[in-house]
Amino acid sequence: MSYQFQNITVLIVEDNQPMLELAKAIMTAFGVKNVLGAKNGEEGFKKFCEHNPDIIIADWMMKPMDGISLARRIRNDHNSPNKFVPFVLMTGFSEKRRVMQARDAGVTGFLVKPFTARDLYKRLYRVIERPRQFVRSEDFFGPDRRRKSVNEYEGPQRRNTDVGPEDYYVSIEPDKENG
Amino acid sequence: MVDQHFRQTPRRSAEFIKPPNMLKTKVGSGGLGDEILNKAQDLLENNTVDFQPLAEMYLATLMKGIEMAKETDPDSDQELIISRMLYPGMQLKANGGMFHYPLVTRIADKLIQFLEVIEQVDVEAIEIVLAFHTTIRVVVMGRVSGDGGKHGIELMRALNEACMRYFDKYKDSDL
Numbered sequence: 151m152s153y154q155f156q157n158i159t160v161l162i163v164e165d166n167q168p169m170l171e172l173a174k175a176i177m178t179a180f181g182v183k184n185v186l187g188a189k190n191g192e193e194g195f196k197k198f199c200e201h202n203p204d205i206i207i208a209d210w211m212m213k214p215m216d217g218i219s220l221a222r223r224i225r226n227d228h229n230s231p232n233k234f235v236p237f238v239l240m241t242g243f244s245e246k247r248r249v250m251q252a253r254d255a256g257v258t259g260f261l262v263k264p265f266t267a268r269d270l271y272k273r274l275y276r277v278i279e280r281p282r283q284f285v286r287s288e289d290f291f292g293p294d295r296r297r298k299s300v301n302e303y304e305g306p307q308r309r310n311t312d313v314g315p316e317d318y319y320v321s322i323e324p325d326k327e328n329g
Numbered sequence: 330m331v332d333q334h335f336r337q338t339p340r341r342s343a344e345f346i347k348p349p350n351m352l353k354t355k356v357g358s359g360g361l362g363d364e365i366l367n368k369a370q371d372l373l374e375n376n377t378v379d380f381q382p383l384a385e386m387y388l389a390t391l392m393k394g395i396e397m398a399k400e401t402d403p404d405s406d407q408e409l410i411i412s413r414m415l416y417p418g419m420q421l422k423a424n425g426g427m428f429h430y431p432l433v434t435r436i437a438d439k440l441i442q443f444l445e446v447i448e449q450v451d452v453e454a455i456e457i458v459l460a461f462h463t464t465i466r467v468v469v470m471g472r473v474s475g476d477g478g479k480h481g482i483e484l485m486r487a488l489n490e491a492c493m494r495y496f497d498k499y500k501d502s503d504l
Contacts, residue, residue: 151359158355166420168378169427175376179369180361204352211416234348242423242437245445264426264434267369271361281350287343294345 153278155181159201162187163194163208163220164240173207173240176267180274191215195223202231205277207261207270210241210252217241218255225256225292233291234284236277240265256292258282373427380428384469387424390417391462398450398458407449414458415444421465432468432477435485436461443492453498457491464488 160182164170170187177185186201188194190212198206206224208217215223221237224230239252240261249260259273282293394413401410418440425433440461447454464484468477477484 151357152361152365153356153359155356155361158352166383166424168376168383169424172373172376172378172427175372176369179372180365204355211420234346236352242419242421242441245441247445263423264431267366267373271366271369275360278350278352278356281348281352284346284348285343286346 153181156183158182158204159184159186160205160207161194161197161201161203163189163191163206163212163217165189165209165212169209173270176270179267180271191217191220191223194220195227198224198235199229199231203235205236205238205274207238207240210239210243218252218257221252221255221257221292236281238273238277253295254290256290258293376428378428380424380430380433381469381472383424383428384421384430384433384465387417387420388462388466388469391421391458395455395458395462398455401450403449403451410450411444411447415441418444418461429474430469431475432473432481432484433465435476435481436465436468436488439485439488439492440465443495446496453495457488457495460491461488 155177160177162170162173162177162185164173164187167189170189174185174187184201184203186197186203188197191208192215194206194208195215197203206220208220210217217239221239224235224237225233236258237256238259238261239257240263241248241252242263243249244262252260258277261269261273284292285294391414394410394417397413398410418437422434422437422441425431425437440458443454443457443461464487467473468481468484473481475481
């Protein structure tokens with residue numbers, strides 16, 4: 151038994167046409183039947199609203215709207231059909247400050263180019279098997295930016311502000327969330 | 330008194346949400362087997378995209394960034410000046426390796442490392458970026474695919490040494 155990727159839709163947003171075609175071909179080789187493409191963040195957001203894909207894979211540097219702005223819009227725009235959609239950013243940048251910048255925009259995963267088929271698969275595997283909880287605060291909405299789960303701590307909870315693991319997650323249906 | 334910690338409870342509240350894992354429900358379990366992953370990798374490795382026109386486009390943008398850096402006065406926005414060279418450098422790094430030019434990726438990666446560190450774009454920094462541009466151009470025009478062998482190692486060493494000389498010269502400054 152393996153992943154039934156034919157059941158999902160993936161949107162790839164990339165302004166470099168050969169790279170877009172290559173990424174689409176890899177997704178098809180993985181078994182994804184519905185692979186959509188867009189040439190920039192603006193077109194990407196339009197297609198996202200039209201098709202509500204299950205995963206978005208986007209390049210960083212694009213005009214008129216880049217991948218970071220697209221991630222922010224998907225997480226915060228009231229027209230966004232799914233603010234929780236997994237968003238993998240692919241880029242040539244690998245410096246820590248760039249990763250932090252992407253993380254702060256609401257990106258789920260970071261894929262450094264050039265990448266192998268296994269690198270891409272690992273990102274997909276992670277969003278499927280280890281989805282991250284979301285955080286809504288005054289100035290941020292997106293996947294929890296902390297990599298380690300607080301639930302890993304098994305010792306006594308001594309602080310007044312500590313909450314039990316059962317209080318930690320607030321389940322909100324995506325439809326309710328998006329009004 | 331002023332040195333004491335405030336010992337206040339954090340007032341910013343955050344809501345934690347665990348959305349339903351619809352993706353997992355759709356794809357099920359089991360992952361992907363080696364056969365599929367190898368097939369995808371073969372596809373990637375055997376792509377017939379000609380990197381040269383792409384590289385030329387990014388090199389032209391990089392050269393434009395270098396020219397603008399030469400003409401700009403030292404008081405202007407350094408971050409902007411650097412970004413005009415950094416972004417095409419990043420594209421060369423990202424795409425070289427995807428389209429059979431791993432040496433371009435390695436050289437451009439060094440260029441990015443250099444540009445991410447410097448703070449001021451002075452004449453010497455511009456000379457170094459120009460050296461990177463020339464080297465990448467030689468690799469692309471000479472269609473040096475792969476790692477470039479012994480020649481590739483020498484090119485990398487020369488660029489690395491140029492960067493190190495620059496860092497040594499300005500080691501007491503913030504760069």
